[in-house]
Amino acid sequence: MNFTLSQHAEKMVREREINLAWLSATLHAPDISQSDQDDPTLVHVWRRIPEFGNRFLRVIYNHTTTPPHIVTVYFDRSIKGKR
Structure with missing residues (x-):
């Protein structure tokens, strides 16, 4: 694995049945990228996930760590239709 998961992110991956390959693809080849406004x-x-109804997977991670540390991950309903 070329990233680490916070306890919260691990829980979200399990509960939401998020494929780690989708998470990795989003992290390494995103459709959209944006710096956090506060941190x-x-x-x-x-990244749009065709296998999950073309919904957008959102990954928030700390880019100052090696490997990147995933803070949270979820399917973002607010981005639907914006791309």
């Missing part, structure tokens, strides 16, 4: 160490990335 300069965090980056928000989104």
Whole structure:
């Protein structure tokens, strides 16, 4: 694995049945990327997941750590239709 997961992110992956390959693809080849407004160490990335109804997976991670540390991950309903 080329990233680490916070306890919260691990819980979200299990509960929401998020495929780690989707998470990795989102992290490494996002459709959208944006810096966090409040925390300069965090980056928000989104990627459309065709296998999950074309919904956007959102991954928030700390880009200052090696490997990147995933803070949270979820399917973001607010991005639907914006891309």
